[in-house]
Amino acid sequence: MATDVIIVGAGPTGLSLACQLIRYGIDFVILDKKEMTTPYSKAIGVQARTLEIYEQIGLADKLIEQGAIAAKARMVAGGKVRGEVEFGEFGKGLSPYPFVLIVEQGKHEKILYDFIKANGKDVLWSTELENFTQDETGVKTNVKNVNGETETIEAKFLVACDGAKSPVRGALGLKFEGSTFERLFYVADVQIDWKFSHDALHVFLLKNNLLAFFPMVGDKHHRIVGTFPEEFAKDEGEVLYEEIEERIKQDTELNLDITNVNWFSTYKAHTRHVNKFSAGRCFLAGDAAHIHTPAGAQGMNTGIQDSYNLAWKLAMVLHDQAKEKILETYNEERLGNAENLLKTTDRLFNLVASPDVLLSYFRTHVFPYIAGAAFSLDAIKKFVFPRVSQIGINYRHSSLSENIAGDFKVKAGDRMPYFTVDGKSIYDRLHQPKFHLLVFSNDEIDFQDLGNEIREDSVDFSFALLSPEVKEIFGTEKLFIILLRPDNYIGLISAEISLVKVKNYLEQL
Ligand SMILES: Cc1cc2nc3c(=O)[nH]c(=O)nc-3n(C[C@H](O)[C@H](O)[C@H](O)COP(=O)(O)OP(=O)(O)OC[C@H]3O[C@@H](n4cnc5c(N)ncnc54)[C@H](O)[C@@H]3O)c2cc1C
Numbered sequence: 001m002a003t004d005v006i007i008v009g010a011g012p013t014g015l016s017l018a019c020q021l022i023r024y025g026i027d028f029v030i031l032d033k034k035e036m037t038t039p040y041s042k043a044i045g046v047q048a049r050t051l052e053i054y055e056q057i058g059l060a061d062k063l064i065e066q067g068a069i070a071a072k073a074r075m076v077a078g079g080k081v082r083g084e085v086e087f088g089e090f091g092k093g094l095s096p097y098p099f100v101l102i103v104e105q106g107k108h109e110k111i112l113y114d115f116i117k118a119n120g121k122d123v124l125w126s127t128e129l130e131n132f133t134q135d136e137t138g139v140k141t142n143v144k145n146v147n148g149e150t151e152t153i154e155a156k157f158l159v160a161c162d163g164a165k166s167p168v169r170g171a172l173g174l175k176f177e178g179s180t181f182e183r184l185f186y187v188a189d190v191q192i193d194w195k196f197s198h199d200a201l202h203v204f205l206l207k208n209n210l211l212a213f214f215p216m217v218g219d220k221h222h223r224i225v226g227t228f229p230e231e232f233a234k235d236e237g238e239v240l241y242e243e244i245e246e247r248i249k250q251d252t253e254l255n256l257d258i259t260n261v262n263w264f265s266t267y268k269a270h271t272r273h274v275n276k277f278s279a280g281r282c283f284l285a286g287d288a289a290h291i292h293t294p295a296g297a298q299g300m301n302t303g304i305q306d307s308y309n310l311a312w313k314l315a316m317v318l319h320d321q322a323k324e325k326i327l328e329t330y331n332e333e334r335l336g337n338a339e340n341l342l343k344t345t346d347r348l349f350n351l352v353a354s355p356d357v358l359l360s361y362f363r364t365h366v367f368p369y370i371a372g373a374a375f376s377l378d379a380i381k382k383f384v385f386p387r388v389s390q391i392g393i394n395y396r397h398s399s400l401s402e403n404i405a406g407d408f409k410v411k412a413g414d415r416m417p418y419f420t421v422d423g424k425s426i427y428d429r430l431h432q433p434k435f436h437l438l439v440f441s442n443d444e445i446d447f448q449d450l451g452n453e454i455r456e457d458s459v460d461f462s463f464a465l466l467s468p469e470v471k472e473i474f475g476t477e478k479l480f481i482i483l484l485r486p487d488n489y490i491g492l493i494s495a496e497i498s499l500v501k502v503k504n505y506l507e508q509l
Contacts, residue, residue, distance in 0.1 A: 003029045004318050006141055006155035008168055010034070010123045012043065012105065013286025013303035014161030015112035016053075020311030022119045023057055023433045026318055029153055030116075031124035031143060037113050040263050041189050042105035044214060044223055045070075045297025048389035049415070050304050051097040052488075056431050060097065062111050067103030068217050070201055075368040077205040079253040081196070082368030085375040091385035095418050096425050100297065100388070102214060129167065132158065134280050157314060158282045161303070164270070166288035172279040178272030178342070181293065183353075184228045184236070185210075186244045188264035191220040193257035204252055205364045208355035211251045224248060225294060227353055239266045269293040271346055273338040277331040283310055290338040295348040298341060301390055306334050312433070312486040321458050322509040326400075333395045344387065391415055395489055402505060406495025409475035416488045417473050421464045427488070435459040435491070436484040437502060440474075442466050453499060459483075459506070 005021060007014045010032035018030045046063060054060040071088040074081050091098035113123065126146040133140050139158040145151050160168030169176060192213070196202060198220065204211040211226040228234075228247060241264050249256055273290040277283060286303025310330050316322035350359065374380055386392025394414045395401055401413035410417055419426055430436055437454050439447050442465070451461035464470070471477055476495070483492040483502050492505050 001029065001151065001153045003027050003153065003155045004157065005029075005314060006139065006153055006158045007031070007161055008129045008141075008158065009161035009163060009286075009288070010037070010109075010113075010125075011161060011163060011286065011303075012109060012112070012300045013288075013307055014159075015109055015116065015123075016304045017159060017161060017285065017307035017311060018116050018121065018123075019057055019059075019112055020307055021315070022116065022121065024311060024315035024319075026311075026315050028121075029124065029155070030121075031127040031129065031153075033126065033128035035125050037109035038106050040104075040106055041216065041223060043108075043297070043300035044102050044104055044216065045301075046101040046103055046108065047297065047301040048091060048095040048097040048099070048385075049391050049393070050301045051101065052095060052391070052418075052427065053304065053308050055096070055427060056433075057115065059111055059115060063103055063108060064097075064101060066107045066111070066217070067101045068215065070100045070102050070214075071199055073201040073203055074196065075203050075205055075371060076196075076252070076254075077364055077368060082205070083371045084200070085371050087375065090381060091389055091391070092381075093418075094382070094385055095389060095391050096427065097389075098385070102216060104216065105300065129162070132168075132171065132282075134158070134282060139281050156281065156318065159307075159310065159314075160282060160284045160288045161286050161307070162288050164287040164291045166284065168282065169274060169284055169288055172282055172284075174279060174284070175275040176272050177275070178270060178291075181269045181271075181349075183230055183269075184232060184234060184239070184266055185269050185294070186224075186226055186228070186239065186247075186264065186266045188224045188241070188244060188248075189216070189262040190222055190224060190258050191260040192222050193220060193259070194254060203352070205368060206251055206353075207360045207364060208353070209251055210349070210353035211248070226251065230355070234266075236267050269349075271342050273335070273342055277306075277334050277338075278327065283327075283330060285310060289334070290341065292342050292345040293349040295345045295352060296388055298345060298390070302338070302341060305337075305390065305393070308487055309334055315433070315486075316458075316509065326509055329398055329400050333398050333400075336397070337393055391418075400485065400491055401489075402492045402501075404492060404494035404496065404498070404501050406476065406478075406480060406493070408480070408493055408495075410473065410490065410493070412490045412493050414490050416482075416484055416490060419467075419469045419473055421467070426464075429462050430484065430488055432460055433486050435486060435506070436462060436482075436488075438462045438464065438482045438484065439479070439497070440464055440466050440470055440481070441479040442477075450497070450499065454502060 005028040007030040021028045051060045073085045075083040128144045130142045202213040214223040285306035396413035403412045485491045
């Protein structure tokens with residue numbers, strides 16, 4: 001079998017890469033040693049940036065239909081509610097999806113898989129990558145197929161979306177350094193009969209442990225995530241469910257009736273990232289490249305964005321629109337992001353679970369009483385939402401980012417901010433899988449010539465008036481242009497209308 005891209009692993013990262021390659025018209029083979037998409041709830045927090053990406057391929061609404069919006073959080077200590085934070089429309093005005101969506105990974109993966117099948121492709125299930133070799137022209141893989149026979153699949157590129165233990169990463173000799181948390185985490189999907197209403201995330205403020213109940217779709221259905229104390233010295237898989245239930249009841253100090261345990265698991269959390277996201281013609285994405293604590297619901301969303309970043313670059317190379325050098329920017333952009341992510345999730349985890357005396361006092365005695373007021377402040381929302389939702393990720397230091405002329409609040413390398421033009425989302429104009437040249441001006445001058453001159457297969461053209469909203473967001477009163485990359489990050493921004501600069505940018509690719 002021969003193809004352009006072989007994707008190893010059909011978890012959320014691999015499936016979303018397949019969806020993007022379909023969007024760009026790239027031939028691929030995707031395989032997984034599992035029999036089917038996961039039946040479990042696993043990663044449940046879907047961030048705004050992921051929904052923005054899915055909107056481009058018509059999947060955002062499908063996911064929203066299957067999930068619930070996390071509307072508020074209650075802080076509980078000593079069996080009593082001590083504070084409440086509303087965050088339904090937390091990021092209002094910053095994204096068309098100003099919330100965290102709660103949807104089980106099983107349903108999420110199924111939506112991606114259905115998209116793949118609706119586009120005439122399929123996953124090779126029960127098919128395991130055994131080994132591979134690569135040279136300057138391609139990658140040759142040996143896989144064990146569903147009948148137990150070894151087959152050869154050749155591809156121009158390989159993307160390893162094969163999870164935290166990534167056999168591909170090992171074979172490439174890449175490092176995966178970091179640390180492992182001593183404490184054992186547990187996760188359980190259950191039904192709970194208790195005195196609190198089902199419309200909120202419940203965070204238990206404990207001296208030295210993490211414990212949170214996430215409301216899921218379905219009557220009394222909750223996801224529980226927690227940690228055992230440090231002195232509980234057992235390994236992953238050695239713990240009985242009864243020990244977990246006992247710990248939950250002790251920590252909540254509540255009389256809980258827990259039934260219908262759909263799934264439970266224990267694990268050690270790691271904080272690690274790979275030293276390089278690629279080696280030759282092989283790339284790593286998702287948990288294969290970075291793992292961290294579940295604080296902030298970031299892992300799966302980051303894997304989906306790795307895929308989104310890599311897909312357009314692979315597509316441009318395979319369509320002969322860019323030199324292979326562009327593929328180096330995948331490591332340049334996503335390694336820096338992974339490093340930041342690990343620092344942020346570690347800090348967040350310490351804030352919610354560290355046994356440090358000061359932090360513990362703040363968490364149990366101060367935070368519950370100030371949280372409601374603090375989170376209602378616009379400034380806090382504007383600081384927290386972009387980080388949690390991942391819309392604030394930028395590639396300002398990337399070699400693909402060029403600030404040409406003018407001083408804007410928004411820089412090259414930023415995600416295209418969200419705003420409306422004539423009552424419609426700007427993103428409605430940005431669905432095509434290509435570069436977009438946008439001109440913003442105070443006058444309805446006819447820019448058609450400009451549009452005609454730049455219009456190529458890989459660029460489309462759009463004009464909008466400088467509305468007060470656009471002026472405020474970009475920090476300018478005057479005409480400017482933006483060249484947006486196919487992943488809707490700003491490649492070039494300039495106060496001069498210069499087609500030469502735009503053409504140079506594209507030619508350099
Ligand atoms: C309790 C918990 C809660 C979490 N909650 C969230 C959350 O709310 N939001 C969030 O963003 N993240 C969350 N995460 C993290 C998230 O689950 C992971 O980041 C995500 O599943 C990684 O997806 P992936 O596709 O990269 O890897 P995986 O889902 O691990 O998929 C890898 C796939 O590769 C396959 N594979 C491996 N080796 C081979 C081989 N040799 N041949 C063929 N196939 C192979 C495997 O079978 C597997 O299907 C959570 C994690 C945990 C443990």
